[in-house]
Amino acid sequence: MNRLEPNLLLALSTSLALVLVVVTASFYGAEPQLLRNGFLAVACAAGFVWLNPMLQRRMNQAPRPPMIDRSSPGTAVWAGLFPLFVIFAAAVPVFWPGHDYGLLIIIAAVWTGVTIESALKVVRRG
Numbered sequence: 423m424n425r426l427e428p429n430l431l432l433a434l435s436t437s438l439a440l441v442l443v444v445v446t447a448s449f450y451g452a453e454p455q456l457l458r459n460g461f462l463a464v465a466c467a468a469g470f471v472w473l474n475p476m477l478q479r480r481m482n483q484a485p486r487p488p489m490i491d492r493s494s495p496g497t498a499v500w501a502g503l504f505p506l507f508v509i510f511a512a513a514v515p516v517f518w519p520g521h522d523y524g525l526l527i528i529i530a531a532v533w534t535g536v537t538i539e540s541a542l543k544v545v546r547r548g
Contacts, residue, residue: 428490432501433534433541439508440467440534447523450515462524463531470535471542488547489540501540504533 444463448456478485489501508530515523 427541427544428492428498428501429488429537429541429544432490432504433537435505436508436534436537437467439505439512440530442512443508443523443527443530446512446515447527450519452520452522459524459527462527463534466528466531467535467538470532471539474535474539486543488543489537501537504537508533 440463444456444459448454448459451459475485489504490498511526511530514526515521
């Protein structure tokens with residue numbers, strides 16, 4: 423492999439940001455729930471990756487291309503907002519501690535699932 427695939431790097435960076443969301447939500451949340459939050463993040467991201475293609479076929483939607491395309495460099499800038507928003511979501515429990523951040527983890531996991539799905543499309547395409 424002589425060059426790195428940008429969609430794989432995007433999925434990796436968003437996944438690491440999701441880990442940061444789980445850690446901050448677990449330690450600054452209402453009560454320490456690292457196992458619940460970790461399971462919620464993995465289940466939501468994996469569920470999105472697994473169920474979204476079936477839902478798109480059922481709704482007769484055309485398959486979407488990967489998020490970052492080499493022919494249009496502007497897609498990398500827009501796709502780079504995904505990890506940025508997930509990192510901002512990780513900062514929320516630090517500044518407003520004491521709440522249950524399950525919904526925040528679900529939202530960050532779905533955004534991570536979108537980037538993982540994009541990376542899988544590139545890997546399957548070859």
